Amino acid sequence: xxxxxxxxxxxxxxxxxxxxxxxxxxxxxxxxxxxxxxxxxxxxxxxxxxxxxxxxxxxxxxxxxxxxxxxxxxxxxxxxxxxxxxxxxxxxxxxxxxxxxxxxxxxxxxxxxxxxxxxxxxxxxxxxxxxxxxxxxxxxxxxxxxxxxxxxxxxxxxxxxxxxxxxxxxxxxxxxxxxxxxxxxxxxxxxxxxxxxxxxxxxxxxxxxxxxxxxxxxxxxxxxxxxxxxxxxxxxxxxxxxxxxxxxxxxxxxxxxxxxxxxxxxxxxxxxxxxxxxxxxxxxxxxxxxxxxxxxxxxxxxxxxxxxxxxxxxxxxxxxxxxxxxxxxxxxxxxxx
Amino acid sequence: xxxxxxxxxxxxxxxxxxxxxxxxxxxxxxxxxxxxxxxxxxxxxxxxxxxxxxxxxxxxxxxxxxxxxxxxxxxxxxxxxxxxxxxxxxxxxxxxxxxxxxxxxxxxxxxxxxxxxxxxxxxxxxxxxxxxxxxxxxxxxxxxxxxxxxxxxxxxxxxxxxxxxxxxxxxxxxxxxxxxxxxxxxxxxxxxxxxxxxxxxxxxxxxxxxxxxxxxxxxxxxxxxxxxxxxxxxxxxxxxxxxxxxxxxxxxx
Numbered sequence: 001x002x003x004x005x006x007x008x009x010x011x012x013x014x015x016x017x018x019x020x021x022x023x024x025x026x027x028x029x030x031x032x033x034x035x036x037x038x039x040x041x042x043x044x045x046x047x048x049x050x051x052x053x054x055x056x057x058x059x060x061x062x063x064x065x066x067x068x069x070x071x072x073x074x075x076x077x078x079x080x081x082x083x084x085x086x087x088x089x090x091x092x093x094x095x096x097x098x099x100x101x102x103x104x105x106x107x108x109x110x111x112x113x114x115x116x117x118x119x120x121x122x123x124x125x126x127x128x129x130x131x132x133x134x135x136x137x138x139x140x141x142x143x144x145x146x147x148x149x150x151x152x153x154x155x156x157x158x159x160x161x162x163x164x165x166x167x168x169x170x171x172x173x174x175x176x177x178x179x180x181x182x183x184x185x186x187x188x189x190x191x192x193x194x195x196x197x198x199x200x201x202x203x204x205x206x207x208x209x210x211x212x213x214x215x216x217x218x219x220x221x222x223x224x225x226x227x228x229x230x231x232x233x234x235x236x237x238x239x240x241x242x243x244x245x246x247x248x249x250x251x252x253x254x255x256x257x258x259x260x261x262x263x264x265x266x267x268x269x270x271x272x273x274x275x276x277x278x279x280x281x282x283x284x285x286x287x288x289x290x291x292x293x294x295x296x297x298x299x300x301x302x303x304x305x306x307x308x309x310x311x312x313x314x315x316x317x318x319x320x321x322x323x324x325x326x327x328x329x330x331x332x333x334x335x336x337x
Numbered sequence: 338x339x340x341x342x343x344x345x346x347x348x349x350x351x352x353x354x355x356x357x358x359x360x361x362x363x364x365x366x367x368x369x370x371x372x373x374x375x376x377x378x379x380x381x382x383x384x385x386x387x388x389x390x391x392x393x394x395x396x397x398x399x400x401x402x403x404x405x406x407x408x409x410x411x412x413x414x415x416x417x418x419x420x421x422x423x424x425x426x427x428x429x430x431x432x433x434x435x436x437x438x439x440x441x442x443x444x445x446x447x448x449x450x451x452x453x454x455x456x457x458x459x460x461x462x463x464x465x466x467x468x469x470x471x472x473x474x475x476x477x478x479x480x481x482x483x484x485x486x487x488x489x490x491x492x493x494x495x496x497x498x499x500x501x502x503x504x505x506x507x508x509x510x511x512x513x514x515x516x517x518x519x520x521x522x523x524x525x526x527x528x529x530x531x532x533x534x535x536x537x538x539x540x541x542x543x544x545x546x547x548x549x550x551x552x553x554x555x556x557x558x559x560x561x562x563x564x565x566x567x568x569x570x571x572x573x574x575x576x577x578x579x580x581x582x583x584x585x586x587x588x589x590x
Contacts, residue, residue, distance in 0.1 A: 045590060083431040086590050105339070105433040113431050119424030123356055124349075135345030136432040178428070 033097045034058035035186050035217040036082060041091035043077055043241075051077040053241045055091070059219060059234075061185075064212055066232035066249075067221045070335055074241040075221040076116060079188050083113045096185050109137060112184030116191040116221075118171045122164035126155055126174055129163060130181045137182035149177045152207065169200045176207075187211060189220040193227060205231055225328035235327075239335050253327065261292040261303060263310070264319040275309050290317075342434040346442025347449075350416050354450050361412070362454060365404045369458045372400050373465040376522065387524050388555045393466035398549040399521025400462070402541070405455045405480065406487050406516060410508050413447035413491030418498055421587075430589060436582035440492065447488035448481070455480050468552065475560070476551035482567050483544055489574035496587050515541040520549075525557040540570060 036059040043052035052074050059065045069075050080086040082093055084104060093100045096110035121129060130146050150156045153173040158166060166174065172192070179187060189208070193201045208218055208231060222228055228235055229249070236246040247255065268287030279302070282291045290310075294302050310317070354361045377393030384392040420426040429439060462468065470476050498504040519541030525533050536542050537558075547563025550556035556563065581588065 080590075085427055085430045087585055105435075108431060108433040111431070113427070115424075115427050117424055119427060121423065121425055123353075128349075128352070132345050132349050133428060135341045135348075136428060136434065138339040138341050138433050140341060 033061075033094075035061045035096055036219065037092075037094040038078075038082070039092045041078075041081065041093060042089045043074075043081060043086065044089045051241050052081070055241075055243055057236065057243060057246065059217060061217050062212065062215050063233045064208065064218045064220070064231050066228035066235045067219065067238060068225065068228055068235060068331055069221070069238035071223075073238045073335075075238055076190055077241075078238070079113070079190055079219070079221065083111055083188060084108055105138070109182070110185040111188065112179035112182065112186070113188045114175045114179045114190060114192060116194065118168065118175065120163045120171055120174065122162065124163055125160055126150065126163065126166070126177075127159040129174065130177050133178040134181040137184075139182045145183065146177075146181060149180050152210075153177050154203075169196055172196055172200075176204075180211075184216070186217045186219070189218065191221055191223065193222070193224065201227075225326065225331050229327040237331065237334055244334060249327075252330065253324070258325045258329075259294055260323050260325070261294070261306070262321040262323075263290040263292070263317040264288060264321075265290065266316040266318055269315070273309075273313055273315070275313060276306070279306060279309075281306070339432075339434050339438055342432060343438045343442045343445075346429070346434075346439065347446045350412075350443060350446030351449070353416070354412075354446075361408070361450060362457065365408055365454055366457055366461055369400050369404055370461055370465070372396070373462055377466050387527075388553070390553050390555070391466070394468040394553070395524075395549075396522055397459070397462050397466060397468055398552050399516070399519070399545045401455050401458050401480075402483065402519075402545050402548055403516045403521060404458050405451050405483055406512055406541070406544075407508055408454050409447060409451040409484050409487035410491035410494060410512060412450050413444055413488040414495035414498065414504055414508075415491075416443050416447055417492055417495035418504055421495070426588070436578075439582075440489070440578055444485065444488045444492050447491060448484040451484040451488065452480055455484070470552050471554045472551045476548070479544070479548045479551055479563075479567070482571060483548075486567065486571040486574055489571070489578055493574065493577045493581065496581055499587070512541075515539050516545075520545045520557055540566065543567065 036057070038055050038057040041052055041055040042050070044050050055078060067075050067078070077086060081088055082095060082100060084100060084107075088101065095107040098104075098107040098110070100107040124132070127146065127150070130149065131141065134142065134146065147156070150159055153176060155170065155173055155177060158170060163171065163174065172195075176189075176192070192208075193204055196204065205227070208220070212218055220227070220231070232249050234246065235249050235252055237244050245252070265288050269283060269290070270287060272281055272283050272290075280293050282293075283289070284291065292303070292306055373393065373396075376396055381392040381396075386392065387395045420429060434442075494504065494507050518536065519539050520536070525536050525542060525546075528536065543558060543563045543566035546557040547560050547567065550560045550563065580586070
């Protein structure tokens with residue numbers, strides 16, 4: 001049945017057709033909006049400190065975006081502003097299409113925040129705390145949803161325990177449960193795995209992936225490059241209040257990643273031979289290793305040339321290793337620029 | 338209007354009261370009972386009547402006001418100070434609740450607790466002293482208005498305070514003296530003329546006088562002035578709270 005036939009069939013009932021047309025209209029005309037849109041955002045604290053400088057950032061629906069940056073770079077300030085905890089100095093921020101100042105209710109309803117610090121009420125029970133969060137965000141009680149969240153986070157057995165009796169890892173999960181209690185479209189995780197053991201960290205990554213599968217947009221800040229490398233679709237790097245880079249993770253790796261070729265020599269060299277002087281080659285202290293660095297993006301004729309030259313010079317090697325730089329090295333390179 | 342949000346804050350605060358029943362209800366009831374035993378029964382029996390009211394009955398409105406003011410301030414200031422202190426305030430600040438809703442939740446709960454406590458103290462007083470309430474409606478109106486006003490005042494203190502000491506300092510250093518010098522234990526008429534005039538600058542005089550009028554039909558100042566002054570304090574506190582949220586004072590950086 002084509003659309004015309006369908007419309008003809010539906011025309012028997014005018015209201016239905018109107019609804020049907022409205023739906024088509026809606027789908028065609030509504031531009032795909034980013035879930036978070038930050039434009040020319042500045043933040044100046046009362047003491048004159050400029051925490052954020054002209055931030056522009058779009059985060060698409062359903063992606064995992066990692067915000068990397070050294071301590072004090074402005075990650076938490078940026079999140080605090082988007083979530084409504086800190087005021088904007090100038091600029092515009094939209095969440096789920098709503099201006100966070102003018103339409104703060106709709107904007108905030110769509111956001112869940114897991115802050116960096118473990119802020120909890122000691123005397124409240126797990127169940128009480130999560131139910132409180134749901135109510136606070138304007139949602140009617142839904143015990144079945146809270147049950148699901150607590151089970152997903154392995155907190156179900158602890159639902160009647162007071163928060164002060166929980167371990168640090170459990171408190172961290174409780175913070176996540178509170179953030180998910182009102183079924184947010186966007187989830188902020190500010191350093192979610194700080195001080196969390198390796199096993200729990202893996203569980204958390206798994207949970208984040210599941211959330212993404214359900215269409216939740218996730219923004220995480222982290223110190224752990226490993227985390228960004230493992231999870232993120234896109235990566236933004238913030239340094240001294242400025243976003244210095246936003247890139248697809250894979251592209252970032254290939255664009256900025258350096259490759260290294262290490263040649264273990266049979267006989268040590270005292271100096272780098274003159275024929276290699278123009279190549280990016282270094283010699284290890286003991287003279288047994290030649291290290292050649294190159295951009296992984298470039299055509300790799302350089303390696304062949306290097307090996308040919310070594311052959312011509314009768315320099316023999318017993319082993320070759322190549323390795324790609326990790327996100328961590330890229331990151332350190334960026335923030336030290 | 339985010340009614341679920343208001344309810345969540347309100348219920349959370351009321352649950353805190355239930356958890357601390359000894360501190361929030363039992364201790365003010367005990368201390369007020371001690372006043373009745375000492376001033377009402379022991380000393381009061383040797384004191385003459387004031388305005389034809391037995392001394393024990395005379396001090397009831399003032400003692401209820403004393404508890405009401407102290408408890409309203411401490412409930413509300415503690416209620417908003419604790420989330421600030423423990424950091425859980427982030428959730429309220431990031432929630433889709435307007436400041437009116439935040440105030441309804443916190444101040445509403447604090448005022449409810451104070452009113453409940455005021456009623457309990459009144460009932461306890463009945464065990465020690467015989468008294469009538471001439472204007473029950475006005476008695477309750479004063480109770481509720483005062484509870485709301487001073488809960489708002491406590492809310493402001495809780496936001497302003499950046500340490501536990503500051504939280505205590507205003508109730509102890511300002512409110513207690515004002516209540517004691519505001520005619521709780523005596524009629525303003527009994528003071529020398531100069532001190533009568535000075536007393537009129539004490540806002541608590543108007544609260545106690547109006548409240549006592551609701552009980553016995555006698556007052557230091559006209560009841561209309563008492564109502565007017567109470568509403569004036571209420572408005573002043575509302576303006577204070579409005580300013581706090583408008584500027585984000587000590588809440589949003």
